[in-house]
Amino acid sequence: MKNKPLILVTNDDGITAPGIRTLIKVMNTIGNVVVVAPDSPQSGMGHAITVDNVLHCNPIKIDEGNQIEYSCSGTPADCVKMAKKIILNKTPDLCVSGINHGANSSISVLYSGTMSAAIEAGIEGIPSIGFSLLDYDWLADFNASEEFIKKIALNVLSNGLPKGVILNVNIPKLKKEEMKGIKICRQANGIWEENYTKRKNPSGKEYYWLSGSFKNNDKGQDTDIWALENGYISVVPVQFDMTAHHAIQNLNTWDL
Amino acid sequence: MKNKPLILVTNDDGITAPGIRTLIKVMNTIGNVVVVAPDSPQSGMGHAITVDNVLHCNPIKIDEGNQIEYSCSGTPADCVKMAKKIILNKTPDLCVSGINHGANSSISVLYSGTMSAAIEAGIEGIPSIGFSLLDYDWLADFNASEEFIKKIALNVLSNGLPKGVILNVNIPKLKKEEMKGIKICRQANGIWEENYTKRKNPSGKEYYWLSGSFKNNDKGQDTDIWALENGYISVVPVQFDMTAHHAIQNLNTWDL
Numbered sequence: 001m002k003n004k005p006l007i008l009v010t011n012d013d014g015i016t017a018p019g020i021r022t023l024i025k026v027m028n029t030i031g032n033v034v035v036v037a038p039d040s041p042q043s044g045m046g047h048a049i050t051v052d053n054v055l056h057c058n059p060i061k062i063d064e065g066n067q068i069e070y071s072c073s074g075t076p077a078d079c080v081k082m083a084k085k086i087i088l089n090k091t092p093d094l095c096v097s098g099i100n101h102g103a104n105s106s107i108s109v110l111y112s113g114t115m116s117a118a119i120e121a122g123i124e125g126i127p128s129i130g131f132s133l134l135d136y137d138w139l140a141d142f143n144a145s146e147e148f149i150k151k152i153a154l155n156v157l158s159n160g161l162p163k164g165v166i167l168n169v170n171i172p173k174l175k176k177e178e179m180k181g182i183k184i185c186r187q188a189n190g191i192w193e194e195n196y197t198k199r200k201n202p203s204g205k206e207y208y209w210l211s212g213s214f215k216n217n218d219k220g221q222d223t224d225i226w227a228l229e230n231g232y233i234s235v236v237p238v239q240f241d242m243t244a245h246h247a248i249q250n251l252n253t254w255d256l
Numbered sequence: 257m258k259n260k261p262l263i264l265v266t267n268d269d270g271i272t273a274p275g276i277r278t279l280i281k282v283m284n285t286i287g288n289v290v291v292v293a294p295d296s297p298q299s300g301m302g303h304a305i306t307v308d309n310v311l312h313c314n315p316i317k318i319d320e321g322n323q324i325e326y327s328c329s330g331t332p333a334d335c336v337k338m339a340k341k342i343i344l345n346k347t348p349d350l351c352v353s354g355i356n357h358g359a360n361s362s363i364s365v366l367y368s369g370t371m372s373a374a375i376e377a378g379i380e381g382i383p384s385i386g387f388s389l390l391d392y393d394w395l396a397d398f399n400a401s402e403e404f405i406k407k408i409a410l411n412v413l414s415n416g417l418p419k420g421v422i423l424n425v426n427i428p429k430l431k432k433e434e435m436k437g438i439k440i441c442r443q444a445n446g447i448w449e450e451n452y453t454k455r456k457n458p459s460g461k462e463y464y465w466l467s468g469s470f471k472n473n474d475k476g477q478d479t480d481i482w483a484l485e486n487g488y489i490s491v492v493p494v495q496f497d498m499t500a501h502h503a504i505q506n507l508n509t510w511d512l
Contacts, residue, residue: 001473004487046333047302047366054463055452077302077367078466081450086464107379107499116366150362155510164445165500182471182512186499189420192338194300196311207310208342211335235512237503242365243442244421244495253492254411256438 002191005093005157008121009084009119012076012100012113013044015069016062019099022142023131024067026149027096030157034092036083038076038113042208043102045113047120048075057082061188076117080210084124098131098169099142103133105170105224105234106190106216115168119240122166127156129167134228135228144176148233152182153214168236172228187236188223190216261287261349261413264339264377268298268332268356268369271325272318275355278398279387280323282405283352286413289323290348292339294332299358301369303376304331313338332373340380350413351377354387354425355398355405361388361426361480361490362472364447369425374494378422383412383424390484404489408438417493422483424492428484436487443492444479444503446472 007027011020015037027033036057051124056073070087072079080095102116109115118130131149133140152169161167168187172179194212201207223235263283267276271293283289294297312329326343328335336351356370366372374386387405388398408425417423423445428435450468457463472481480490 041308044305044307045302048304049300049302049367050466051300052297054455054465056461056463067380068464077363081466082452082464085450086452106423107496110375110379110496111305114471119366123366129509135461151512155512159510162500162503162506165503184504184507186501186504187497190498195336196342199310205312207312208338209310210306210337210500221321235507236502237507238498239500240363240366240498241445242494242496242498243416244493245442247418247421247493247495248442250390250418251440254415256407256411256440256491 006090007031007033007034008092008095009035010037010076010079010097010117011217012038012045012117014038014041015071017101018138019101019142021063022146023096023099024065026146028065030068030153034088035067035069035131038071038079039073042075042113044111045075045116046111047077047116049077050074055082057086068092076113077120080117080120092126094153095126095128096153100132101138101140102136103132103134103170104130104168106188106229108188108193109238111169118166127161129153129156129169133171135173144174145171148170148182158180164239164241165237168238170224170228170234172231174231178231179233183227183232183234185224185227185234186222186235187215188225189218190214190225202206262346263287263289264348264351265289265291266293266332266335266353266373268294268301268373270294270297271327273357274394275357275398276317277319278402279352279355280321284321284323284403285304286409290344291323292323292328292335292343293328295329298331300367301331301372302367302386303333304370305333306330311338322420333376334380336373336376348382348410351382351384352387354407355401356388357394357396357506358392359388359390359426360386360424361484362444363448365443365494374422375494381494383417385409385412385425387425389427391429400430401427404438420495420497422494424494425479426484426490428487430487434487435489439483439488441480441483441490441492442478444472444481445474446481467510
């Protein structure tokens, strides 16, 4: 019998979040699971790493299951780096990050701690997937997504991923029977239009809270936003070569 | 006479860093400068934004010059968002970020707070450039780079940038007369091989410090790493559409 795959699980909402607990449960049915996740919520951390502070990383056991777990003080990207270098003795066969409480579609991929962990694993050469559910509720229903997550993970394990490619999977907030299936997409051209709420602290000093709303500027039917709005699970292949190759020729005409 | 361009200046090393002071000085010779920069160092912050904490933003005056300055408590990406929404009444004609103390070439573009500020401005539709000098010394000599920075900024102001494209400029640690010129490049395929130093705190609890060394896996002579190693200033056009478009066809053959 073939050895079970070694699966690294992480997230950005913190190791106790219901989203990662669901992801661990699903991965336990596929392979040997090692969890290395932040000890506190790290939403919006982008691809931050900890260079100016110390890092802690300790064994922990949160709930039932065969997984081995470590809780770390760093960012999601730190967790993947520490998992590889300090905790595991080999490169895992798969890294999964999430399930994020909330969407990471379109431009949100850049701000997402969930995706930065997945991308960090991709940079390290580990086949990697980030999962997000379009429901910010801490007690969101992750059950409907379990079967789809397992299907995508098994496909990555059997097919591999093209070099330098990571999957960004977003799941609509729907009942299982309402989901129309899985769609390969491109990142929609959209933007967060931010808003700031201005307040005063008890001493009278002004401060701000960031909030915002997403605006889709993309009419394409091949985007993640279109898929999600039409009942599909979106899968966007993401790369970490950020070069705008198409712009090089134009820039070479400049007088530099 | 044409109106002077409005230039937003930010960075990730903090508003008092010598790198940003040099950048402000250069930009003051081109346009009307507004500085909105972090009140503390934000290196390695990637594209982090502040969603779980309050933000402060206050006028400040650090040194001579015609620039208007604001010091903010957030990340580099926060600074750009706050600049646009709270401080400026119009979209700036140009955003420049840096000069970073240290390289942001190859894969470092993903971890870079300097580049995340520039990319955030790009997302907002502002022509935008991140500048980095390959010298981590706080007292690095930024003078040699001034003329090149001005040339690149003036080119962006006169030519504009292709939609969705930001420039990532890295400058070698050389005397002005040793610099061979400016080269348009692609992001080299490289990786940070991290190392962790394990220590014990005074109570005996273990902790780690992250360090690492960069490894270039790319033999191409069209990369930023090659250019920098050969005495050129590297200019990489960067995009925030992270879709691996070339992988979509392959993924569509999967059984999903």
